[in-house]
Amino acid sequence: MSTIPERFQEPLQFAAKALMDLLRAEVPEDERLVQKGLILFRQGLVYQLRFEGDQITATVQDVTPAKVRLDLDFIHLSECSCPADGFCRHQLAVFLQLLSQTNSVSAWVEEWRKPLKEKKVAKELGIQKAKDLLMVAGRQQPNYDRWMASFNESFHTIMEENSTPKPYVISELYKVFTRRWKATAPFEQEWKLLYLLVGHVFTFNKMMEFSVRLGHSTEMVKRYYVQHFYEMTDDISDIIDKLSVHSLPFAFDEFIEKLKEDSSDLLTTPFDLEYERAQLYRLLWTKFFKKKEWYAEEIKKLRNIEEKNFPIIVGITHLYFLQRDDEMTLQFLNVPDEQMTPYILYWIERLSLQKEWKRMGPYVEAYIKKLSGYLALSTNYYEKLSYVRHVMKMIQPFCSEANRQDLYEKALIETLPYSYSDYEIMLFDNQAFDKWTDLQAFMDYDIEMLHTNRLKTIEKVDPSLLLPLYHQSVQHHIAQKGRDHYREAVRQMKKLRTLYKKLKQQDEWEFYLEALLEKTKRLRAFQEECKRGKLIDA
Template sequence: MLKLKLPKNRIEFLAAGAERRMKLAVLERGWEYYHRNLVQNVNLVQGYILQADVRGKEIFQVKLDLEQFERSECTCSFNGYCQHMAGLIFWAYSAHGRPELLLMQLKQAINARRRAKAGLKADKAGESAAATLLPELTPKEWARYFEQKFHGYSLSNQHSVEQFHQTVWDTLGGTAEEWPEPLSALYRLHLSLYVLAKIEQFHQDNQSSYLSYYIENGCKLVAASSWDKLKELVQERQAFHQAALQFPKHWKETLEAVSSRLLHARSGPVYWTDVYRFLWWQLFYGAGAEPEAAAERELHRLSLLSAQENIPRAKDGIYLAMSLFDIIRGQDAQAMKRLSELHTRQFSDFYVILEKLSGGGEWERVLSWLRWLLPVLSKAKQEEFNQGCAFWVEAVKHQPTDEEWIRVMLSLLPRSYYYYTDYLMQTGRFRQWVDLQLATGISPASLYTAELHTVEAHDPALLLPLFHQSVEKAVAEKNRDSYKLAIRHLKKLNSLYKQLGKNELWEDYLARLHLKYARLRAFKEELAKGQWAT
């Protein structure tokens, strides 16, 4: 039975290092060393060095660095990452699963990478000729060309998602630079959509891979970069409107390509409903010879889709897409009515709307949507809750009073505590600030010293109930550390009473404190140390 089990992220790190740096023959020999029980005396040194003795023709000492794989070493004469290192990796993996399955995964990844490199190399000779043909092609043919260029591409390590993204733009990004601007803009849009589709595929295909953690993070980073590229295209809105007039076939296929993704409801790094709504609102709506007719045709298509059988999340995507056309036309009430059909209302589904409206300075509409979403916000995940509060913080700046904001923050307590307490401090509402700390039971020891000093400078009397409450709670815990905390807060109370010139009230309070806790011997000892003995 194994006496040492590395965390899963360390195992994934070792497996990724083996796949990147070791040859198939080395991995196969390493598996034999493990299978024949030749990996012995395994230890973890300094928390990040896995070391062992591996028996070959002689005994070799292997060290695997779990933080920087390139620092790993073996005492054998092999130039590079050897079979003895591989044997130790399989030994470590055996605590989590079957090493022969890891060997199989590594083989598949390495072979796929070889095929991808060979395919790219073969394509390179014909790249110039193919590139000259691209302007004559339609978006559907662009998509086929993209797939041909990266056919067989396989993820192989924690950086390969980012490498894929960079390679796509390095290889294909400059192709359309000399094209007419409307066509060039469309081309870059389709290349961004291709990247998003591929990372969705990578994420789906590798969920059970030993690299899943790295792949998921890489997909999120690339998705964010792709969103940035889509947002850059908004600056070229006029070029898209020209494309709708000058290249109607390209435009039609572009709309179809975006619409076809709407029903993709898989959980992953790409939410196609947001992509659809962003592009229609920012680039598509109002383009073409008959813009309203095009919008009506799309709305009719969505209506037909909504009548079909789909999983709930896919149906929600259709309802969100349909409501977008109401919102674009300023018909928010109609959109909200339509959205009453949602199976699940999530605050994050409305980022696109809130960002667009707030960016356009339409704060009354922003507030209308925030009010409608308030029941959702109270139950939202923490990240969504924070985003929702951030929208409220910005919206209140454009209102004549902050009464509604105060009511909303109170209704969302205790989750809204940090937003509300910060706002009260910033607006100088020190009595309400103290009342909030009292209501939530916050100890002065947990508050910023600068905030306490600010309130004290305004009115020392406001802090009296806060420190009185803290003393009572500390004593009630009945342990030596809490008694010491109570004494520290009693010293502060003494100082506050002196500032207010109410020494008699302090003496009276201290006497009643002695009487109330006369049986707590340890507390009375701490009082005596503070020179407040009876």
């Protein structure tokens, strides 16, 4: 058996921790992978283990031998000759072989499975506590304070009472808690909907506060239980829509007013999901808290909070929007910071749904000014592409109804290259062929990539518009070097010659050709291709 060199011992411990995160015991595929890796290791099928430089290689005797290269610094970048995607059983078997020389493999596997066992225990304990609470609770009668007391008691008993739960246990406890408080909802449909609404808002706030108190990082929250915040937001939206179908009973007024007071916790809790909690706050105030006198009271309340985090600023801006105070709203939107940009689309969408085209213009203009800077903050191309498509879909109705195609085009320009397809179609359909060719040059698209029918149409209308594209293509292929590129360059030059002739600008062609040949006189292969193409005499 090879002895692991000292230089690999610390990276091995690092890799052991990394695999704890890479492989999840609750994921069936990962559980099977660990089982298979253990079998290969325990059957002694790992051999030819070698340490060369910073490389670790080995062979694993499976149905066919698999060659493994293990990277302890970045374990997920390890390689195997087998066809499996990602980290495979052979790589795990080699890792376990290494680990067995310094640590207990059984201890690592037990630690890896610990979250799954803890989740199971927490779930069973939570269910038992929920049953005990149900035995004494019964159905809730309409009383806001008693509802809140019941929610608090259930949350404390199920989520907090016995220990400080690990982040991977939170999801199971949340599910038990949610089933528990929902089970005591009133029978009457309207009261039941209101009870569910209050319960979800309470839970959203309580889960935020709980997460902060436990010190869970954003990464922990997103990995283990962020989906529940999204679920709650969706449920709240659905409930409000159902309640909005009919006029609400006067008996709801006290409940709505108290829920309104609690809603500001969505903005003030120092929790990282800023967009999600600000969005939920806007949803509640847009669709449920509709008394006009409340807007001014809430603005005053939020303005008096000493530490104004960004969700509070969004909340204040939204309340001005609901007051139809566009001057104040736009003051907040027009600040140089790009942080407000993703929030503006909600207000544009609201105005579009209400067909308030006159009011909508300044919002669209403010939004377009921020798009380019906002897109630059992300490095994910496909995420930006999807966002731009949604943006154009949102502003298109206004641009059509208000006859503001100038704004639509400005938005397309500001969001290039992600808006290329829409902008290209618009320019061609409008026969703005000069802008169309400028767009292709800006995108640095080779002319051979462009649709032949489009090029033929432009050539009939104005051949001179295509000259820059052919010149760009020739330069591109010459710069790439190689016979294939030189041949393509010559082919494009022949097309250029035809265009100059059609434009009766043969002198311009001759001047261009002479200058190009002088510039490329050291490129013998290119000069030869020009002779073969009969652009110059042999």
